Amino acid sequence: MLSLKDLSYLVALDELGHFGKAAQACYVSQPTLSGQLKKLQIQLGVELIEKGSKKVILTHVGQEIAQRAKAMVLQANELEAFARASKKPLTxxxxxxxxxxxxxxxxxxxxxxxxxxxxxxxxxxxxxxxxxxxxxxxxxxxxxxxxxxxxxxxxxxxxxxxxxxxxxxxxxxxxxxxxxxxxxxxxxxxxxxxxxxxxxxxxxxxxxxxxxxxxxxxxxxxxxxxxxxxxxxxxxxxxxxxxxxxxxxxxxxxxxxxxxxxxxxxxxxxxxxxxxxxxxxxxxxxxxxxxxxxxxxxxxxxxxxxxx
Amino acid sequence: MLSLKDLSYLVALDELGHFGKAAQACYVSQPTLSGQLKKLQIQLGVELIEKGSKKVILTHVGQEIAQRAKAMVLQANELEAFARASKKPLTxxxxxxxxxxxxxxxxxxxxxxxxxxxxxxxxxxxxxxxxxxxxxxxxxxxxxxxxxxxxxxxxxxxxxxxxxxxxxxxxxxxxxxxxxxxxxxxxxxxxxxxxxxxxxxxxxxxxxxxxxxxxxxxxxxxxxxxxxxxxxxxxxxxxxxxxxxxxxxxxxxxxxxxxxxxxxxxxxxxxxxxxxxxxxxxxxxxxxxxxxxxxxxxxxxxxxxxxx
DNA sequence: TAACATTATCGGCAATGCCTATTAAAAAAT
DNA sequence: ATTTTTTAATAGGCATTGCCGATAATGTTA
Structure with a gap:
């Protein structure tokens, strides 16, 4: 099953366009992020990252997926916030x-x-x-x-x-x-x-x-x-x-x-x-x-x- | 970070109202499902499952969370379907x-x-x-x-x-x-x-x-x-x-x-x-x-x- | 109370995610 | 063109996690 963490790595890479910075933003090492993204590509069976090009750019499919992923990560955060808020309302x-x-x-x-x-x-x-x-x-x-x-x-x-x-x-x-x-x-x-x-x-x-x-x-x-x-x-x-x-x-x-x-x-x-x-x-x-x-x-x- | 898998366990439990059946539906053993849900509750810091009652019922918060979780799981499935479809369109x-x-x-x-x-x-x-x-x-x-x-x-x-x-x-x-x-x-x-x-x-x-x-x-x-x-x-x-x-x-x-x-x-x-x-x-x-x-x-x- | 159904706990195994160190490759600078 | 620097990929190892089967505890029903 897909992992939200992996999806968030993809989102970070899409937004920052750089493995190192994306990894930093996710508080993991660069190899970790690289590895997990590779795993994600295998899971989905699709190339997500444009290879051969100079800059780090997502493929067309990758961008669409990153967009969906972003929505899901946002929802996950809101779910957590909701749980927190439900403990102490109005705080x-x-x-x-x-x-x-x-x-x-x-x-x-x-x-x-x-x-x-x-x-x-x-x-x-x-x-x-x-x-x-x-x-x-x-x-x-x-x-x-x-x-x-x-x-x-x-x-x-x-x-x-x-x-x-x-x-x-x-x-x-x-x-x-x-x-x-x-x-x-x-x-x-x-x-x-x-x-x-x-x-x-x-x-x-x-x-x-x-x-x-x-x-x-x-x-x-x-x-x-x-x-x-x-x-x-x-x-x-x-x-x-x-x-x-x-x-x-x-x-x-x-x-x-x-x-x-x-x-x-x-x-x-x-x-x-x-x-x-x-x-x-x-x-x-x-x-x-x-x-x-x-x-x-x-x-x-x-x-x-x-x-x- | 939240795991989609755990969320899907919660969704299954909400829909089936039974640990064993939910576990079966998720293709895991009942202890696994129980354990992961316990972990989820600790992560979120909220009681999700009504305890003390005879039947398995989610708390009010649990139901709201299950609903959000369901939406996320659905999106995950669609993301996977999208990836599959992008390989071979119209199949x-x-x-x-x-x-x-x-x-x-x-x-x-x-x-x-x-x-x-x-x-x-x-x-x-x-x-x-x-x-x-x-x-x-x-x-x-x-x-x-x-x-x-x-x-x-x-x-x-x-x-x-x-x-x-x-x-x-x-x-x-x-x-x-x-x-x-x-x-x-x-x-x-x-x-x-x-x-x-x-x-x-x-x-x-x-x-x-x-x-x-x-x-x-x-x-x-x-x-x-x-x-x-x-x-x-x-x-x-x-x-x-x-x-x-x-x-x-x-x-x-x-x-x-x-x-x-x-x-x-x-x-x-x-x-x-x-x-x-x-x-x-x-x-x-x-x-x-x-x-x-x-x-x-x-x-x-x-x-x-x-x-x- | 006995028999049953259901959930929680335990010990152990395999897989996963993560790290650091290193190598490979690509860009940039000389 | 060659060196230097930046950036991504790989390798090895450790800790955690998710998972299972077996079993115990709990609750339900007869």
Whole structure:
């Protein structure tokens, strides 16, 4: 019968492309790894490693098998994690990623409550943009993510947390500074300072204003950058509510926040984890803890469908 | 690291509920199985087997783990099958299930062609109703199925084969025996002889005629039964085209076939297999071979959406 | 309690996985 | 072209593991 260990050797070799390094990554000697892979090839009756070529490359079949093997190794790890977790629920180390436009503000707001309710859960926090977050989630590098929920996808499970309203933040010198509200149609073509491409908030804002990416001259690396730019002059940007709250409570005086109406704008924040993740109970507990602290806004908010 | 072998022991014990039988199924001695399971429990640090109870029952955690283990063992088998298949494509033993209202007629029509085009593929044919077919497909007892395609589902891959037209078959004594066509609205509430519940054709026919299951007095076990009942008197039933063709060419004289129009009625026949199945190339080849022989009917056929 | 069925334990054997040391081969550098 | 260096394959030996049969312990049933 196949051995998971051998399969993991193949996965390592596929990823590192080097017998020695693969062996090191698997904590075995190079001859061991070589030998076991040879055994695996005989078991399967197939050439897995391209021979004759200069570099270590898997054959076509080998790559397909490595891919399947990777999935199996991941499942094995999750099975072990599940067993561990079942001994002491809501403990352990949760590798959690949050998108940058949310991370600092969300943690500031909910961190204390989470720690109080889940004292035995260590959260290893990562800040990742949506695309990389999804990749790492699927490959098992992280256990869960908090992000603007994308379309449901096979193998991933989600849990909606909050419809976060979006505001228009303008500097005091901006022509709209006195406005009480703006409609979506008024926003069309407006000149906004946005985050760099890759941030889902930038995508959503662009979509909202029907802008092409080309038309944007200034791109901030973080919401805090946008804050300084808007605060300093006559710029405008789209601000999610949590960051707005944070700025206000930190004494930001130079930005006016204008509600966007017709329709109200919001983004759907939620959790995402692998379907089989052992940490799902933790995710649910986190969800409960965070929901306690987040404002419960009116339900009539309409989200702009966001395709990622 | 976990061993697939040990996991398979757990799966066997879960399914057979008996150490001796499980050991036998795994081709090892009972002490071996006992010992390895004990080792597994220590590895995972969890009680897997309910102790103190009379019967062998897995703990709650044990069942969850057995379920995950089963999925992994299945994947291991498919990985091996894939390796085997990659050596000699389009060979081996394909365990194929076909729904009863299709099986005999489809095989009669396409069997020869399939054997000619895929001489090295042994097809192990099963006749299963939709529900059981799906279960066996998911659990790995069969590799592929030909059926009326249900909604797409995670983990399964499909390949549409044919829109099979549905006809109304009536006995010569039936009031409609002289009709040239019937519309769907005329069928509403009509008294039909149908297959037993569980057959998807019966479901579709019921839906088509807006009947409740209660209202049906006679239920045939197979299409051939329906044939005799209709042929003998003044009954009527819904007949898929392939069986109609077969009956005609076998000299059935006492049934009139009336087209159903507004809209035309058909059912979507197709292949279904696990997403990761090593036999997918075989399925594609089968599809090609069968499509050659099946009539290419007009594309304007509208299928009745069928939820299973 | 006796008879039976089922699971756990023991001792020993064979196979496996692993290591270090070494050799062979391929790349890179001179 | 030759040497040096890097990298993979092979060889020999040790420790562990998985396996078996025999047997003991346990639980079930009559």
């Amino acid at each position: 352990g180390r949760l590798r959690l990623a949050i998108i940058p436009s949310l991370a600092p503000y969300l943690m500031a707001k909910t961190g204390a409550c989470v720690n109080a309710l889940l004292p035995d859960l260590t959260i290893e926090l990562h800040e990742l943009e949506t695309h990389e977050l999804l990749r790492q989630l699927r490959s098992g590098e992280i256990d869960a993510g908090i992000l603007v929920l994308p379309q449901p996808q096979a193998g991933l499970r989600h849990l909606s947390l909050w419809q976060e309203p979006l505001w228009l933040g303008v500097g005091h010198g901006h022509p709209w500074a006195q406005k009480v509200q703006v409609t979506q149609s008024q926003l069309a073509g407006a000149e906004l300072i946005l985050l760099k491409e890759g941030h889902c908030l930038a995508d959503q804002a662009q979509q909202l204003c029907q802008l092409k990416s080309q038309s944007q001259a200034f791109r901030g690396a973080s919401l805090e950058t946008l804050r300084y730019m808007v605060s300093a002059g006559n710029g405008a940007t789209i601000v999610p509510q949590l960051s707005m709250d944070a700025w206000i409570s930190h004494g930001e005086q130079n930005i006016t926040y204008i509600p966007i109406v017709s329709p109200k704008q919001a983004r759907e924040i939620g959790f995402l984890a692998r379907s089989g993740s052992a940490y799902w109970p933790c995710v649910e507990a986190l969800h409960g803890a965070m929901a306690k602290v987040l404002p419960k806004n009116a339900v009539d908010t309409q989200t702009v469908p966001l395709v990622i | 081996g033993r394909l365990r194929l299930a076909i729904i009863p209202s299709l099986a005999p007629y489809l095989m009669a029509k396409t069997g020869a062609c399939v054997n000619a085009l895929l001489p090295d593929l042994t097809i192990e044919l099963h006749e299963l109703e939709t529900h059981e077919l799906l279960r066996q497909l998911r659990s790995g007892e069969i590799d592929a199925g030909i059926l009326v395609l249900p909604q797409p589902q995670a983990g399964l891959r499909h390949l549409s084969l044919w829109q099979e037209p549905l006809w109304l078959g009536v006995g010569h004594g039936h009031p409609w025996a002289q009709k040239v066509q019937v519309t769907q609205s005329q069928l509403a509430g009509a008294e039909l002889i149908l297959l037993k519940e569980g057959h998807c054709l019966a479901d579709q026919a019921q839906q088509l005629c807006q009947l409740k299951s209660q209202s049906q007095a006679f239920r045939g076990a197979s299409l051939e039964t329906l044939r005799y009942m209709v042929s003998a008197g003044n009954g009527a039933t819904i007949v898929p085209q392939l069986s109609m063709d077969a009956w005609i060419s076998h000299g059935e004289q006492n049934i009139t076939y009336i087209p159903i129009v507004s809209p035309k009625q058909a059912r979507e026949i197709g292949f279904l297999a696990r997403s990761g199945s090593a036999y997918w190339p075989c399925v594609e080849a089968l599809h090609g071979a069968m499509a050659k022989v099946l009539p290419k009917n007009a594309v304007d056929t509208q299928t009745v959406p069928l939820v299973i």
